[in-house]
Amino acid sequence: MQSAVTVNGRTYRWMKRPLVVVCVDGSQDEYIAAAVEAGVAPFLCRLRHGAGTYLMADCVMPSFTNPNNLSIVTGVPPAQHGICGNYFFDSEKGEEVMMNDPRHLRVGTILAAFADAGAKVAVVTAKDKLRKLLGHQLRGICFSAEKADQVTSAENGIDNALGLVDMPLPSVYSAELSEFVFVAGVRLLETVRPDLMYLSTTDYIQHKAAPGTATANAFYSMMDRHLAKLDQLGATIVLTADHGMNAKHNAGGEPNVVYLQDRLDAWLGAGRARVILPITDPYVVHHGALGSFALVYLTDRSGERDLRDRVAALAGIGAVLTRAEAADRFELPEDRIGDLAVVAQADTVIGTSRARHDLSGLDAPLRSHGGSSEQKVPLLANRPAIAALPPRRWRNFDAFELGLNLVA
Numbered sequence: 001m002q003s004a005v006t007v008n009g010r011t012y013r014w015m016k017r018p019l020v021v022v023c024v025d026g027s028q029d030e031y032i033a034a035a036v037e038a039g040v041a042p043f044l045c046r047l048r049h050g051a052g053t054y055l056m057a058d059c060v061m062p063s064f065t066n067p068n069n070l071s072i073v074t075g076v077p078p079a080q081h082g083i084c085g086n087y088f089f090d091s092e093k094g095e096e097v098m099m100n101d102p103r104h105l106r107v108g109t110i111l112a113a114f115a116d117a118g119a120k121v122a123v124v125t126a127k128d129k130l131r132k133l134l135g136h137q138l139r140g141i142c143f144s145a146e147k148a149d150q151v152t153s154a155e156n157g158i159d160n161a162l163g164l165v166d167m168p169l170p171s172v173y174s175a176e177l178s179e180f181v182f183v184a185g186v187r188l189l190e191t192v193r194p195d196l197m198y199l200s201t202t203d204y205i206q207h208k209a210a211p212g213t214a215t216a217n218a219f220y221s222m223m224d225r226h227l228a229k230l231d232q233l234g235a236t237i238v239l240t241a242d243h244g245m246n247a248k249h250n251a252g253g254e255p256n257v258v259y260l261q262d263r264l265d266a267w268l269g270a271g272r273a274r275v276i277l278p279i280t281d282p283y284v285v286h287h288g289a290l291g292s293f294a295l296v297y298l299t300d301r302s303g304e305r306d307l308r309d310r311v312a313a314l315a316g317i318g319a320v321l322t323r324a325e326a327a328d329r330f331e332l333p334e335d336r337i338g339d340l341a342v343v344a345q346a347d348t349v350i351g352t353s354r355a356r357h358d359l360s361g362l363d364a365p366l367r368s369h370g371g372s373s374e375q376k377v378p379l380l381a382n383r384p385a386i387a388a389l390p391p392r393r394w395r396n397f398d399a400f401e402l403g404l405n406l407v408a
């Protein structure tokens with residue numbers, strides 16, 4: 001057994017007790033604060049009031065699910081691991097490429113490195129889209145709630161996930177999809193007792209319900225119960241979020257959308273600019289593929305600076321960066337982003353063309369993420385720090401460092 005493991009330039013101490021890192025999708029800190037305030041999250045209440053470590057951290061940009069989950073499990077920003085959204089545009093081939101496949105991942109994970117060093121490792125995700133990336137080269141257990149009925153020992157390191165969890169297979173659009181992840185975590189700790197576990201939920205509830213609503217509080221109450229069980233079972237728990245979540249609609253409940261492809265086509269003529277929305281994935285019912293971040297690829301870059309200023313002047317747009325600026329400021333891989341990166345203001349989302357967004361599935365006023373306004377996330381542990389933590393810009397991808405090196 002080793003005393004430490006070094007991955008991607010960072011060194012992590014061997015765990016003294018099981019470490020469970022939980023990524024709660026879309027968990028803006030206000031959700032926890034409201035649930036604590038309502039008295040439905042007693043465990044989180046204790047952590048918030050001094051029994052543990054409670055920090056605020058910045059997630060990576062764009063504030064989307066995959067880039068952040070991959071940063072958390074690699075300990076580095078997208079410039080190093082390469083996953084900067086669900087899609088990038090391959091300019092040479094002229095096609096949009098999905099980044100769900102591990103071949104797009106440029107570094108190894110902390111999870112795989114600890115497994116190689118002899119640790120028992122388990123990963124449970126809500127949606128299957130993350131499973132292959134998180135489980136890349138991992139010798140251990142790795143399965144999704146979404147496809148828990150299809151696990152095999154060969155592929156997932158476990159052969160009866162439904163039996164383990166003792167819940168029916170949840171719908172991909174449900175709170176139960178995340179509950180399944182927590183129950184699986186508790187059951188694994190009770191049975192296999194992994195040394196290292198990574199649990200990643202889905203933000204279906206956060207897309208639909210604002211902090212403090214009955215729906216949101218019920219979700220955080222459920223989560224609180226399971227976290228308390230993990231704590232009772234002796235684990236160190238570190239909890240963070242992949243990104244925050246904000247309302248993106250007007251007082252009438254209509255989404256505030258800048259249809260950027262329509263604007264660019266009107267200004268430049270069709271076919272001169274291509275808008276890519278890295279939030280787009282196969283599961284868009286709850287957000288209509290609308291987030292607060294977009295990339296623009298230009299056929300002719302000579303007018304790039306003028307266009308940047310013109311887009312920046314649009315109502316609802318917060319910042320427009322060139323490729324080099326975006327790579328530098330947001331730590332993004334230059335070869336997988338557009339000529340321009342567009343960030344919307346907190347209450348606004350960016351679409352391509354109006355006709356390409358099906359908003360019929362939005363049965364609640366739009367809440368979404370992707371921008372700088374969703375960068376602040378909680379980073380907390382169920383144990384106090386060993387020594388006073390130095391002031392620094394905490395990142396959600398410091399989660400493993402916090403759990404393994406910094407708390408008692």
Ligand SMILES: [Zn+2]
Nearest residue numbers: 025026065242
């Ligand atoms: Zn997410």
